[in-house]
Amino acid sequence: MNQIFKRLSQRRDSYNQINDDTEENYKSIFDLIRLSAVVSGIEFCYAAETAFVSPILLQLGLPVIFMTWTWCLPPLIGFFLVPALGSLSDKCHTRIGRRRPFILLYSTGILIGLLLVANGQTIGYWFGDSRNIFFNTTELINQTNFENYQISNPFLTRKFGTIITVLGVLLLDLDCDACQSPSRAYLLDVTNPNQHSLGLTTFTTMAGLGGCLGYLFSGIPWENTFLAKIFGDHIHVVFTLVWIIYIICMILTLTTAKEPANIAIMVPNLNLSSSRQYLVSTLSLTSLNDNNIHRYEPKSIIEREQYDSTPVVNLKISYYDYLRSIIYMPVSLRWLCLTNFFCWMALVSYSLFFTDFVGQAVFGIYNNNNENFTLKKLFILGGNPKLD
Secondary structure, three states: OHHHHHHHHHHHHHHHHHHHHHHOOOOOHHHHHHHOHHHHHHHHHHHHHHHHHHHHHHHOOOOHHHHHHHHHHHHHHHHHHHHHHHHHHHHOOOOOOOOHHHHHHHHHHHHHHHHHHHHHHHHHHHOOOOOOOOOOHHHHHOOOOHHHHHHOOHHHOOHHHHHHHHHHHHHHHHHHHHHHHHHHHHHHHHOOHHHHHHHHHHHHHHHHHHHHHHHHHHHOOHHHOOHHHHHOOHHHHHHHHHHHHHHHHHHHHHOOOOOOOOHHHHOOOOOHHHHHHHHHHHHHHOOOOHHHHHHHHHHHHHHHHHHHHOOOOOOOOOHHHHHHHHHOOOHHHHHHHHHHHHHHHHHHHHHHHHHHHHHHHOOOOOOOOOOOHHHHHHHHHHHOOOOO
């Protein structure tokens, strides 16, 4: 009997040294929702950005081709920058953890981007941009200044506002893309491995909920509410609300759980990249029943001795290796990536250019003739936000 209790005690001590912290990482559904709140805030930003950035840039006078390049720059920069920042996150050692500093960094960029996109034109006025380029609503309804709208080039007199707005789009889109990776990694770091599937499902659900509510927010006629008297026109109301919502979501996520200071500290000789894999493998050993105590005990001791005595070589992945892994990948993964590529290309093309296409092909707003003038007025008033 004493021998049995001794073995049970050895078994408990052998995995408790590694597994104590992980057992405490079981999270409730409410905690998982809080951990995923930041991605919901990101989707709010995406919704406001998709709905308003293209019309804002076009009404500032930016040519369509440059507007397209504005949308292209953030993912292009992120393709090269985000992997490097992700590597820095893995090596980060701060009092608040590895992921939260980068979530805060990207969130700062998102908040600045929201402010610049919504107020770029106003900031441009401070630098000397002209205020008297576009018509106002009364003049448009009275059919005055419409020809000036068609032939004028406001970019020449609103260049500062345009540049500031483009910078805001760059910050907003790039940081929204980049913030998702550390947010997801933060969720995985602070939850038990057995909850990873549920956590990722919650993460995806919150992203969809944020996108749905974000587009709903953009469609509400805020100019008819008291908020318009406080914040200004429709665009400023939407971006201000999104700004506040994102701050709330970010705080909810960052205050949910404390990150482990260093996952690899549980197994000192493991580097950061392999420590989580070893922990998961070790946890799987604890599922053995009492009948396998004899087999479990020596195996766990051997594995601990092997990892403690074997030096770990830190693999350095260069950008060449990163790009090479994209080119040379398994066939099944290549087909999956190709499908994802075409899906995103179709979605972005539709969401960013369909409204402008209707304006050109159906209403002919860029034609110099005055046919269907009423339809042109309705499109300009309804299809594009009013910029004062």
